[in-house]
Amino acid sequence: MLxxxxxxxxxxxxxVKCNPDDTIxxxxxxxxxxxxTRWEKIVLKKWYTVFKDHIKxxxxxxxx
Amino acid sequence: xxxxxxxxxxxxxxTNPQYLIEKIIRSRIYDCKYWKEECFALSAELLVxxxxxxxxxxxxxxxxxxxxxxxxxxxxxxxxxxxxDIIVEFIKNEEFKYVRALGATYxxxxxxxxxxxxxxxxLFNDSRKLRRQNRQGQFELIHMDEFIDELLRxxxxxxxxLPRIQKRHVLEENNELEPKISALEDDLDEGIESSGDxxxxxxxxxxxxxVETHWPRGREDKVRRPSPSRRRSTSRERNRDRERRxxxxxxxxxxxxxxxxxxxxxRERRHRSKDQDRGRDQDRTREQDRARDQDRAREQxxxxxxxxxx
Numbered sequence: 001m002l003x004x005x006x007x008x009x010x011x012x013x014x015x016v017k018c019n020p021d022d023t024i025x026x027x028x029x030x031x032x033x034x035x036x037t038r039w040e041k042i043v044l045k046k047w048y049t050v051f052k053d054h055i056k057x058x059x060x061x062x063x064x
Numbered sequence: 065x066x067x068x069x070x071x072x073x074x075x076x077x078x079t080n081p082q083y084l085i086e087k088i089i090r091s092r093i094y095d096c097k098y099w100k101e102e103c104f105a106l107s108a109e110l111l112v113x114x115x116x117x118x119x120x121x122x123x124x125x126x127x128x129x130x131x132x133x134x135x136x137x138x139x140x141x142x143x144x145x146x147x148x149d150i151i152v153e154f155i156k157n158e159e160f161k162y163v164r165a166l167g168a169t170y171x172x173x174x175x176x177x178x179x180x181x182x183x184x185x186x187l188f189n190d191s192r193k194l195r196r197q198n199r200q201g202q203f204e205l206i207h208m209d210e211f212i213d214e215l216l217r218x219x220x221x222x223x224x225x226l227p228r229i230q231k232r233h234v235l236e237e238n239n240e241l242e243p244k245i246s247a248l249e250d251d252l253d254e255g256i257e258s259s260g261d262x263x264x265x266x267x268x269x270x271x272x273x274x275v276e277t278h279w280p281r282g283r284e285d286k287v288r289r290p291s292p293s294r295r296r297s298t299s300r301e302r303n304r305d306r307e308r309r310x311x312x313x314x315x316x317x318x319x320x321x322x323x324x325x326x327x328x329x330x331r332e333r334r335h336r337s338k339d340q341d342r343g344r345d346q347d348r349t350r351e352q353d354r355a356r357d358q359d360r361a362r363e364q365x366x367x368x369x370x371x372x373x374x
Contacts, residue, residue: 040199043127050127053200 002057006031006044018057025053073145076174077227081142084173085135085224089124093131093139103136108146111137115154118162121211122197123223132197134166135222141170148179155183161192165211169222172215177229178240180216185244187212 002020004027007013016030024044032039044051051060073081082090093099102114115137122132154167168187172180190208197203214221216229235241246252 043129052127 004057006035008035020056020058022057023053024051024055024057024060027057028053076142081145081174082139084142084227085139089129089131089135089223090139092124092129093136096131096136098131098133098136099139102133103140106140106144108144108150111140111144111146112154112163115163115166116160118166120195120197120203121162121165121206121222123199123221125197125199125201132222134162135224137166138169138173138222138224141166142173145174148175151175152183155187161190161194161208164190165194165208168212168215169224172226172229173224177235180229181232181235181241184212184216 001017003015003017005013005015012035014031014034016027016034018027018030025039028039028042028044031037031042075081076084085093106114114133118134118137120132121134123135124131151167151171154163155171157163164187168184171183175183188209190212192208194206194208194211195203196206196211215226219226232241232244236243
């Protein structure tokens, strides 16, 4: 289980718990459940690199 | 050029027509190449040419929210506000299905509830396939009547939040609209007669499986697809069906059938002839039962289609 903090730089900051083998899509759904936006509308980025929905968290975790 | 062109544009739903598309997506459209190159200084006539070149539907796609040409043209139409006859021409034209889809989307966005039902429901008979690009950039298959059905039922489509329109039964109550006549009505009535029992048995399972129970689905108007209830009856006991049909015909022709209470009222309600009062409730229950059967077959077919295109 790991905990991810997501910040939209506009005042919304949420912490979600997820597994390392979850995909980014699953993470977006968890975030959507907490923030109230639709999960298809969420775009997760690292600087300007956009994370795609099918990547597993454990594969991109080293770069975060 | 990224603001309202016509000074005297009518406000749609109380706001600037372009604001029907959300701010973020609107900004992305203004910034995209298609808008800047192709949609500069478009008039209604040139718009037709661009619409004819459309090859797929879609909203936005990709990680950096790129808009599809379809969406750009929708925004352009909202900006230039073509006349209603032009839109009706778009919808009525048979040759270019994407032009039709574009006209239908625009009509749904700016038209009144009555207009929407009046012009979009004939399109249920069109069963051509359309390409749609999903959020991930993959292309999916959808049929025109499914698309129209989604336009009339869903809240958002192609990343546009669809304005609210009145439900069909409200307009029917006010006598502004005729009750919906499905193109497959005759086929389905025959099918329901001979397999009434199967429907009763299947219904409990269907009710849990299908949440949507309202209006007849667009798919059932496709003439090419035989009704699943008919399919089912051919493989089940024929003798039982024949006897039941005989007794049902006798019951139907009885003169005082309305006054007597009968064992299975719901089934009889379904088989009442069309000369009797077409109350809204009767239509609705009939169509609900029909919709349940159709939904299951439709889901199976759609899964099959999706598997095939994937």
